[in-house]
Amino acid sequence: MKRIWWKEAVGYQIYPKSFKDTNGDGIGDLKGILEKLPYLKELGIDFIWICPFYPSPMKDNGYDVADYYGIDPCFGTMEDMDLLLKKAGELGIRVIIDMVLNHTSDQHAWFQEALKDPNSEYRDYYMFVQSKERPSNTRSCFGGSVWEKAGEDCWYYHTFDKSQPDLNWESQKLREELYNVLNYWMEKGVSGFRFDAITYIKKVNSLMSHEPDNTDGLISVETTGQNQEGIREFLQEMNHKCLRDPEIMTVAEAPGVPYENLSEFIGEDGYFSMVFDFSYADIDLLPGSNWYNQAPWTFGDLKKLLFRSQCSVQTQGWGAIYLENHDQSRSFNKYFREKAATRDDLHLRFLQGSALATLLMGLRGTVFVYQGEELGSENGKFNSIEEYDDLNTKDQYRRALCAGYDEAQSLKFVNDRSRDNSRMPFPWTAEANGGFTSGMPWLKCNDDYAAICAKKQEQDKDSLLHYYRNLIRIRKDEANRESLIYGEVREIQNALESVIAFERIAENGEKIQIWINMSDETQQADIAEGEILCNNYSETSQKSLNPYQAVMVRCR
Structure with missing residues (x-):
């Protein structure tokens, strides 16, 4: 890669x-x-x-x-x-x-010029449509129609708020x-x-x-x-x-x-x-x-x-x-x-x-x-x-x-x-x-x-x-980089529902396991033997995770 x-x-x-x-x-x-x-x-x-x-x-x-x-x-x-x-x-x-x-904003100079003069070159920078009725029934991300009146029988299009008119990407200029x-x-x-x-x-x-x-x-x-x-x-x-x-x-x-x-x-x-x-x-x-x-x-x-x-x-x-x-x-x-x-x-x-x-x-x-x-x-x-x-x-x-x-x-x-x-x-x-x-x-x-x-x-x-700070150092460490950055992600399938467990596998076969208990109860685990890179508790068990415990281990 x-x-x-x-x-x-x-x-x-x-x-x-x-x-x-x-x-x-x-x-x-x-x-x-x-x-x-x-x-x-x-x-x-x-x-x-x-x-x-x-x-x-x-x-x-x-x-x-x-x-x-x-x-x-x-x-x-x-x-x-x-x-x-x-x-x-x-x-x-x-x-x-x-x-x-x-x-853009409706205060952008392009839009202001487009509103001022229907023949302006900037008119084509936005989505203006001539129609007596709203051109479509599309709802904007912020609610209400995407169409806003811009004069008699004229509408402009906005995906978000009416103060944010959409640009017309069909225009090469x-x-x-x-x-x-x-x-x-x-x-x-x-x-x-x-x-x-x-x-x-x-x-x-x-x-x-x-x-x-x-x-x-x-x-x-x-x-x-x-x-x-x-x-x-x-x-x-x-x-x-x-x-x-x-x-x-x-x-x-x-x-x-x-x-x-x-x-x-x-x-x-x-x-x-x-x-x-x-x-x-x-x-x-x-x-x-x-x-x-x-x-x-x-x-x-x-x-x-x-x-x-x-x-x-x-x-x-x-x-x-x-x-x-x-x-x-x-x-x-x-x-x-x-x-x-x-x-x-x-x-x-x-x-x-x-x-x-x-x-x-x-x-x-x-x-x-x-x-x-x-x-x-x-x-x-x-x-x-x-x-x-x-x-x-x-x-x-x-x-x-x-x-x-x-x-x-x-x-x-x-x-x-x-x-x-x-x-x-x-x-x-x-x-x-x-x-x-x-x-x-x-x-x-x-x-x-x-x-x-x-x-x-x-x-x-x-x-x-x-x-x-420590996790970022671990991620960047030369010894972990091929696994934690470039390595494949593979889910550990036998983990309990509230436990997120996966491996990062480098091209040379080196593995780092990550086990995270997302619940407030102790959960069973099957953590590999190896060097503990990080642990948010002072102790670690290979067979269980304390509430909200997170462990990262470089496998032997």
């Missing part, structure tokens, strides 16, 4: 608005990332993925881009970005950035504009891109009406608008014109791609280095996009999804491994549900957090740690819908009310799933607002910040933060 830096790397996703504020305005900034580079270096991070920092009205927290070539003043200046790239490079940390190419954007940032010194919502760029089925999937008479764009026929030509062209250098790392948010087609996306001549797979991350939801349709699931179900993903990806290319990101709730609450550690039970929080960390670092693919995950961050407690910032959360709350749930039930649904859970400010210290800001934070801080803050965990050699 071809060796390259991004396969061996551990990445760290930064949501800049919530990472570190240096000027007291309550919003994290680029200087805050720069200030905390030593922390990331000590953690063992090889690259950071920074969520959007471009000029934006912030209707969707930066995923509504108003200028691809600038820096929003709330985050700093282009000089700050240049310095961040320089200092990160000096520490051996590469930078990849979010690229939102499915849509538009595509060339976007390729110029990619080349600009590569010349700046970024090492790659995370492509947001990239499988929505081809519109075929979503431009036509279909059988509704709900009482609103609409059908979800997630059903009709993902990975449509003809998208491959667009992605191949972008790859050939901008992304042929194998040193450039690309990771795609690519919902809707079936496993049997993965090789087109991540194979030897694929469009991207890797893609995110959402199958196991969305285990808690029934098919569809309503958060109130919560799915019952078991650890057996989780294992099936996890190993199906791993085995499918490893035969076709390379994967991106994650448990958390800016669009998900915290993994503690998702995977341990009502048994997730309480704020005051720090020992249980360590055990559960280290179990998840061992799983993350043991799987095959490029590892992504989301900010605060290494501290054991959990979901926050929001007392009313007014405390939320996220557009999607507010829409899901309305959907639950319309479905007949009362306010308390609807709030519980969004508390469980809201993206704001992972967007709460990072807890650096036990000081006010977790040391994130000297001002008023843009979003409330989690009330557990003093208990789990980075400063406290840095001083405690038995903390979850130190466990993460």
